[in-house]
Amino acid sequence: MGYPLIEGHRRDEVLLSAGWGRVRCPLCILGIMVWDLSDIDKDGHLDRDEFAVAMHLVYRALEKEPVPSVLPPSLIPLSKRKKTVFPGAVPVLPASPPPKDSLRSTPSHGSVSSLNSTGSLSPKHSIKQAQPTANWVVPVADKMRFDEIFLKTDLDLDGYVSGQEVKEIFMHSGLTQNLLAHIWALADTRQTGKLSKDQFALAMYFIQQKVSKGIDPPQVLSPDMVPPSERGTPVPDSSSALGSGEFAGVKELDDISQEIAHLQREKYSLEQDIREKEEAIRQKTNEVQELQNDLDRETSNLQELEAQKQDAQDRLDEMDQQKAKLRDMLSDVRQKCQDETQMISSLKTQIQSQESDLKSQEDDLNRAKSELSRLQQEETQLEQSIQAGRVQLETIIKSLKSTQDEINQARSKLSQLHESHQDAHRSLEQYDQALDGVHGASLTDLADLSEGVSLAERGGFGAMVKVE
Secondary structure, three states: OOOOOEEHHHHHHHHHHOOHHHOOOOHHHHHHHHHHHHOOOOOOEEOHHHHHHHHHHHHHHHOOOOOOOOOOHHHOOHHHOOOOOOOOOOOOOOOOOOOHHHHHHOOOHHHHHHHHHOOOOOHHHOOOOOOOOOOOOOOHHHHHHHHHHHHHHOOOOOOOEEHHHHHHHHHOOOOOHHHHHHHHHHHOOOOOOEEOHHHHHHHHHHHHHHHHHOOOOOOOOOHHHOOHHHOOOOOOOOOOOOOHHHHHHHHHHHHHHHHHHHHHHHHHHHHHHHHHHHHHHHHHHHHHHHHHHHHHHHHHHHHHHHHHHHHHHHHHHHHHHHHHHHHHHHHHHHHHHHHHHHHHHHHHHHHHHHHHHHHHHHHHHHHHHHHHHHHHHHHHHHHHHHHHHHHHHHHHHHHHHHHHHHHHHHHHHHHHHHHHHHHHHHHHHHHHHHHHOHHHOOHHHHHHHHHHHHHHHHHHHHHHHHHO
């Protein structure tokens, strides 16, 4: 049994689910690149191996690695290596018209190039090419980005854009009108007044080079600048005229080119229809999904409301029980309040009695404090009186001591006076004796006695007079 395949129209959905939306590059451009690289057998589907390659490229892009323009040989699965078209090989144009999926996954510029491998032309219908096929200057990533802009600009889906349609895009670059006119002339290689998808990409490439790098567009296209879809266009040979067979080959090539252009227009139209239908399907799917989500939400809300109703009923019953309990508790509390009221009245009476006692005690205390203050003042006065008495006593003691000293001095002087008095008395007695016995004494002895009496008088009575 084979593995399931991923259809091409589910490309964006698969890449978005893999985290592709985080890549800054436009999803459509890199998505096409990853899809084309992963769809190795070009059947418009991805099997398991190809899907693994696509996821690998997606995650490499998420890691800021560039998406390669050509799938590396190391990433080609073993089951696909025998079927791989290697670089340089020429694809074969199928004999039957390609399916729609193939048109969707096949690049537009590859349609004309596949004419080189058509086996239906005879040698006489072969075309002489100007030069061998060369690489195009427009990078693949830029080409896909420009193709995306082209598809948005080509509103009539005729495969061409006019100057009026691209005027806003070109003028937005900020380049001068003369330079833009020159770029238009270079890109409009067939001078049709319109640009095909490849010609539009070439013009956008020249504008990008000038804006980002300052590189001026050339005066004449070089071989690598010619769009790949136009490299098979017959070029007249000046050395010889074309024969009737060559004209027939050119005519057949033009018919095939017109048929390819017609198929491209049909492809663009079908892709547009498919995108519109996919968008409509996506919108319808979103609407159905939104309705389903609304139904789920309403169902969930209904279940929640029923649950809330049951919870409310349970809470109501519980509150009734609590109400009965609260009534009983209220009765108890009221009885306790009455008891407490009576107790408070009794306590108030006791408080009033105690306040009266306290008032009496405070009065006694105030009187005691007044008496204490009076006694303290009296004590202070007595201490001051005692201190004054002590000072006065000390003064009296000092006065008594001074008086005693004077008395002692007076006594000492009195004793001296007494001695002087005795001396004087003895002298007087001697004088009297001398007077009485003058006849027995000489004058000299009388003179000495008189002098002794004088000295005694001066020493005794004179001093005594001074003391008094």
